[in-house]
Amino acid sequence: QVQLVESGGGVVQPGKSLRLSCVASGFTFSSYGMHWVRQAPGKGLEWLAVMSYDGRNKYYADSVKGRFTLSRDNSKNTLYLQMNSLRAEDTAVYYCAKEIEVWFLYYGMDVWGQGATVTVSS
Amino acid sequence: QSALTQPPSASGSPGQSVTISCTGTSSDVGGYNFVSWYQQHPGKAPKLMIYEVNKRPSGVPGRFSGSKSGNTASLTVSGLQAEDEADYYCSSYAGTNNLFGGGTKVTVL
Numbered sequence: 001q002v003q004l005v006e007s008g009g010g011v012v013q014p015g016k017s018l019r020l021s022c023v024a025s026g027f028t029f030s031s032y033g034m035h036w037v038r039q040a041p042g043k044g045l046e047w048l049a050v051m052s053y054d055g056r057n058k059y060y061a062d063s064v065k066g067r068f069t070l071s072r073d074n075s076k077n078t079l080y081l082q083m084n085s086l087r088a089e090d091t092a093v094y095y096c097a098k099e100i101e102v103w104f105l106y107y108g109m110d111v112w113g114q115g116a117t118v119t120v121s122s
Numbered sequence: 123q124s125a126l127t128q129p130p131s132a133s134g135s136p137g138q139s140v141t142i143s144c145t146g147t148s149s150d151v152g153g154y155n156f157v158s159w160y161q162q163h164p165g166k167a168p169k170l171m172i173y174e175v176n177k178r179p180s181g182v183p184g185r186f187s188g189s190k191s192g193n194t195a196s197l198t199v200s201g202l203q204a205e206d207e208a209d210y211y212c213s214s215y216a217g218t219n220n221l222f223g224g225g226t227k228v229t230v231l
């Protein structure tokens with residue numbers, strides 16, 4: 001079935017780095033844009049970034065621009081989020097999500113992973 | 123950019139309807155037909171309920187519907203059921219960005 005599985009979360013000190021992975025299965029990964037969305041404890045959803053199906057276009061929220069970097073390896077059906085200079089306020093559950101429409105971006109996110117927990121603390 | 127504005131809570135009895143608003147600006151909700159709605163139960167990942175303002179993904183019951191007027195989008199849940207009790211988030215394209223609303227907790231009385 002269509003599935004996204006995140007990994008790479010954990011506890012990290014402020015200022016350090018972490019890389020999240022999102023492995024896709026059950027659909028043609030290389031045809032869909034992919035997003036990262038996070039949710040701080042007890043808070044709402046926050047969109048972080050999106051990457052086009054071919055990796056050529058990527059866009060970031062102001063809150064993470066310059067610190068977080070998106071990449072994807074379509075041969076491995078995997079999306080990555082490299083997070084640098086982490087801050088306490090980056091503590092959250094991080095979800096990867098798939099675009100509902102082939103090729104396009106921003107139409108809607110129809111498949112979500114189970115989430116990876118990132119805790120930034122000294 | 124600021125988050126979209128949603129009421130923090132809404133409620134209704136089983137069988138009734140509830141409507142949740144999502145207010146943005148002409149740079150997001152009002153400027154594009156790329157509004158989507160997500161349902162989230164505690165401890166679970168969000169689920170897409172409506173996309174492109176009023177389209178339902180396969181498997182979403184017909185009692186969920188979406189609309190938009192000007193800078194405000196709305197999600198209506200008709201014939202409320204106990205399992206509809208959840209948090210609901212709107213989202214909109216905002217010109218290379220994507221914005222979420224603050225979320226609305228729907229309670230089935």
